[in-house]
Amino acid sequence: MRPILLQGHERSLTQIKFNSDGDLLFTCSKDNVINVWYSHNGERLGTYEGHNGAVWTVDVDPETKYLVTGSADNTLKVWAVATGKCLYTWEFPTAVKRVAFNGSGTQIVCITEQRMGYQCAIRVFDINQEDGTKQSKVPRHMFNPIGSKATVAAFTLQHNTIITGHESGKVALFNVKTGEEIDNNERAHSDVVTDLQMSKDWTYCVTSSKDKAARIHDTKNLMVIKTYNTETPLNSASLAPNRPYVLLGGGQEAMSVTTTSLRQGKFETRFWHKVFEEEVGRVKGHFGPINTIAVHPSGMSYASGGEDGFVRVHHFDESYFKAKPYGDLEIID
Amino acid sequence: MWNGTPTPKNDDQTHFNFQVHFLGPKMPSTTPQNDENIDYTDIENKYQVQYDTGFDNILVVDGVPVIDESKRERLLAKVTKEFSKKGVVIKVEDIFMPWDDTSGKSKGYMFVEFRNADDANLALATLHNHPFDAKHTFRLNHFTDVERFAELDETYNEPKLEEYTPREHLRAWLADPQGRDQYVTYRGDEVLINWHGKPSQSEVAHKPDWKDFLYVAWSPLGTYIATLHRQGVRLWGGPSWKPQQRFAHPLVKLIDFSPCERYLVTWSNEPIVVPEGAVQGPQYFSPDDEGNNLAVWDIKSGDLLRTFSTYNEGETPSSKKQMQWPALKWSPDDKFVARITPGQMISVYELPSMYLHGKKSLKIEGVVDFEWCPLGDKDREETGSSGKPAKKARENMLVYWTPEVANQPARCKLYWQSQGDFLCVKVDRHTKTKKSIFCNLEIFRMREKDYPVEVVELKGERFAIVSSNDPNLGNPGPGVTIKTDVSFYQLDRAKNDFRLLRTLPSRTSNAIRWSPRGRHVVLATVGSSTKSELEFWDLDFNSDDRKEGQTEWGSGIQLLGTADHYGVTDVEWDPSGRYLATSASAWTHTEKQKTIRKNLREYSRAFDEEDAAEESNVSAELTALRKRLVDEWNAGQEEVKEEIEVWIDEVIEQIEEVIVE
Numbered sequence: 003m004r005p006i007l008l009q010g011h012e013r014s015l016t017q018i019k020f021n022s023d024g025d026l027l028f029t030c031s032k033d034n035v036i037n038v039w040y041s042h043n044g045e046r047l048g049t050y051e052g053h054n055g056a057v058w059t060v061d062v063d064p065e066t067k068y069l070v071t072g073s074a075d076n077t078l079k080v081w082a083v084a085t086g087k088c089l090y091t092w093e094f095p096t097a098v099k100r101v102a103f104n105g106s107g108t109q110i111v112c113i114t115e116q117r118m119g120y121q122c123a124i125r126v127f128d129i130n131q132e133d134g135t136k137q138s139k140v141p142r143h144m145f146n147p148i149g150s151k152a153t154v155a156a157f158t159l160q161h162n163t164i165i166t167g168h169e170s171g172k173v174a175l176f177n178v179k180t181g182e183e184i185d186n187n188e189r190a191h192s193d194v195v196t197d198l199q200m201s202k203d204w205t206y207c208v209t210s211s212k213d214k215a216a217r218i219h220d221t222k223n224l225m226v227i228k229t230y231n232t233e234t235p236l237n238s239a240s241l242a243p244n245r246p247y248v249l250l251g252g253g254q255e256a257m258s259v260t261t262t263s264l265r266q267g268k269f270e271t272r273f274w275h276k277v278f279e280e281e282v283g284r285v286k287g288h289f290g291p292i293n294t295i296a297v298h299p300s301g302m303s304y305a306s307g308g309e310d311g312f313v314r315v316h317h318f319d320e321s322y323f324k325a326k327p328y329g330d331l332e333i334i335d
Numbered sequence: 336m337w338n339g340t341p342t343p344k345n346d347d348q349t350h351f352n353f354q355v356h357f358l359g360p361k362m363p364s365t366t367p368q369n370d371e372n373i374d375y376t377d378i379e380n381k382y383q384v385q386y387d388t389g390f391d392n393i394l395v396v397d398g399v400p401v402i403d404e405s406k407r408e409r410l411l412a413k414v415t416k417e418f419s420k421k422g423v424v425i426k427v428e429d430i431f432m433p434w435d436d437t438s439g440k441s442k443g444y445m446f447v448e449f450r451n452a453d454d455a456n457l458a459l460a461t462l463h464n465h466p467f468d469a470k471h472t473f474r475l476n477h478f479t480d481v482e483r484f485a486e487l488d489e490t491y492n493e494p495k496l497e498e499y500t501p502r503e504h505l506r507a508w509l510a511d512p513q514g515r516d517q518y519v520t521y522r523g524d525e526v527l528i529n530w531h532g533k534p535s536q537s538e539v540a541h542k543p544d545w546k547d548f549l550y551v552a553w554s555p556l557g558t559y560i561a562t563l564h565r566q567g568v569r570l571w572g573g574p575s576w577k578p579q580q581r582f583a584h585p586l587v588k589l590i591d592f593s594p595c596e597r598y599l600v601t602w603s604n605e606p607i608v609v610p611e612g613a614v615q616g617p618q619y620f621s622p623d624d625e626g627n628n629l630a631v632w633d634i635k636s637g638d639l640l641r642t643f644s645t646y647n648e649g650e651t652p653s654s655k656k657q658m659q660w661p662a663l664k665w666s667p668d669d670k671f672v673a674r675i676t677p678g679q680m681i682s683v684y685e686l687p688s689m690y691l692h693g694k695k696s697l698k699i700e701g702v703v704d705f706e707w708c709p710l711g712d713k714d715r716e717e718t719g720s721s722g723k724p725a726k727k728a729r730e731n732m733l734v735y736w737t738p739e740v741a742n743q744p745a746r747c748k749l750y751w752q753s754q755g756d757f758l759c760v761k762v763d764r765h766t767k768t769k770k771s772i773f774c775n776l777e778i779f780r781m782r783e784k785d786y787p788v789e790v791v792e793l794k795g796e797r798f799a800i801v802s803s804n805d806p807n808l809g810n811p812g813p814g815v816t817i818k819t820d821v822s823f824y825q826l827d828r829a830k831n832d833f834r835l836l837r838t839l840p841s842r843t844s845n846a847i848r849w850s851p852r853g854r855h856v857v858l859a860t861v862g863s864s865t866k867s868e869l870e871f872w873d874l875d876f877n878s879d880d881r882k883e884g885q886t887e888w889g890s891g892i893q894l895l896g897t898a899d900h901y902g903v904t905d906v907e908w909d910p911s912g913r914y915l916a917t918s919a920s921a922w923t924h925t926e927k928q929k930t931i932r933k934n935l936r937e938y939s940r941a942f943d944e945e946d947a948a949e950e951s952n953v954s955a956e957l958t959a960l961r962k963r964l965v966d967e968w969n970a971g972q973e974e975v976k977e978e979i980e981v982w983i984d985e986v987i988e989q990i991e992e993v994i995v996e
Contacts, residue, residue: 159979205975220975227971277968278961331965334972 006044008313010037015307016058017294021066024299029313032056050081052088059100063107070110072098078112089134095120104157111164113152122151126178145181154198158221167195167209187224197238210239216250234268238294243301246276246333251292251306271306287314391452393478398471401443423458503573505558521551541576554592563587582632591661595669599632641689666731667710705735706749799823799847837892850912859906867903871895
């Protein structure tokens, strides 16, 4: 099907997220605004205005009640999804690079940048689900990861345990209570980890990296299950529910884009077979590197946000669901 | 020669190791002790004088009249004259005639001595089988050969019967269960013959290991693949692409098959050179072929039929002139081949003898180009069916053109309709200002008497063209109607050129039927399942009250009426032009087509299954690998899920315990 082009941002996209029902798509970009769209037709539902710097990260709770965003203006904000009002703001010494809800929406994890003498910090806040405006000012847990700074993080199934991706390419498990590194895989990637997304059942996750590879890790023991080697630095990786595919996006570094042609830039979304580690297809369309990819929770569509400032929502064709390019093989999601 | 002086026997202090080989007459030697033991044979061999055996220049002439003494002088004079006439000068003294003294008559043969062996060979070539007079014919043999022939072993050795090995079927690809064709690719040094299957498939039919060739080429019917080597052409065929035939034409550059694959033409830019002592035989060039560079071969036997030179008389081989290829043009049934000498004549040769047809070329002043008329399907049926002599087999026909005026820059292109029904001649001419070129199309109906020119046949003035730029043109499908434009053209006498009368855009008409008198025309949509319109047009509607040159151009076209005949396939005027017959005919298997179309799903399922099966049997190895990967993955996931379930149960129990407490 023809993609829906969402033209609501003036600068490059940083992260996009479907809500748990998949009817809404939240997009944030460097132009300080967060947009929310109806995912089925691309109509813009509203914006969340209030940040004074590039919005780096966004996440929405499982009930689509609260939205949390982190920005380069050193703040972390909680928004009411329905009204667009900012409910609470935390302020930090440095920019917020990543936020993520846990599975039940009761906690968030946030990573702040290492800058101006401040170390990279990971904080976990409790979210007051009754009244969004009344949040505790101090974090429930806070610690500074030792070594390379963290770039991405997410909760795991284990209580008080988060999985992080680091600038060095390390993937690690931390106990947030103690700040102790439970387990790590120093050589998960050889360059900065750019994205980390959980599987539907939270048992494994996919990471993408500038080292041109994406990997599936077991979230319990950090074992690398699958590796997808591409020929371009990757900015995002996402798992397609119900179909055995991994969607990878990336492209030439933003700074060298002007010196490369569209074809050389490799600005396509790549579909890789999750189990066979083979590329099965590409979807082109962006004029710049793809910064972020998200797949609809039911797997019926996916969206990609690019350095070019556009979000493209693709609804899969009938044939995508019917095709059995590798014969009749039952693959557990 | 060096006659060795005997080695001086010096005192024992000096040791001369001096070996002497004596050559020539044996000298009395002072060292006779081992003289007999010296092996001289190598030296003797080396210096042995090769004596002319002396008989190579002698021929035995048989078949000379038996005469008595009185006629001896006359006969000898006559024979010497006969020899001299053929360019081999001999004298009476060179002839020795054996004489039968008992009867006083000659023995009927003679020995002739020539100056040298070359002369003898020449005489042998020219005078063997030479009719001396009505009763006598010379039979010449080398004197040396007579001995050889006499000593021939005459016991009969029965030749061994070679066991018959059936050859592979040369059109084996026709038996492919999926009805696929083959194609050949030549990349780098690698030649691959592939099956032309479904997209994204390239099953290799054969991977030959042919080496060092210029290029590969299919024969027109696909029976052979030819490779051009330095030594000549090789043909390969059959399911395993075994060598089938070879043609020794050194440095061959171009080849051309005859349409029925019976003959092959090879061309090289180097003239043929037959080196001394080259193998001779029907499959090889003979000295007569030297200097030519075009050869015709019989494919089945591999025999050389004839060679030609592509250089015209008076031209030097070095003069660079665009050569026409194919240099020889074949008639469609392989019975004739013709070549043109531009400006002079067309030479037609019969096959397989390669003699000039009718023993002479067709002399046509100024001829530029020609084309054979192709055989239509009907002709093939008539000529080819069941061995019966055809009722009226189409004769081979060729068409040529000559410029009307010499040096006129007009250019013609001859184009035959594939069935041989029509000949279209495209003529490019300069306009009077010579600045631009305009083009005429003239269409001849070849099946009709006197080959009427289409434009003239329509009262000489009009014709219509159905043109289309519909993308569906060429891939007809059910329910697809192709949009066409119909254009009428008429001769404008003032300009002496055809001008567009009118264009009727976006029609569905695909047939034009002019009335016999050329005034009316029917445009019909035939063969379509949805449209079946007939439109009657009058092109001279107001001609009754028209005065020459007064009416507006194209105003006389008028639609008279329309009719409809469902499913019409044929439209024909009666000769008087008063009636029009239309008929609808259909293939008898249409019913089946209908049922297939009705149950398309069921029919297509079989093919879908086949496709799926083919897709999945990519390679057993890969499938196995994938199966393994999937199994591993599934096992891992199930394990994890079980773990989680156990864990959840534990958590629930703990919570329950807490609540109970």
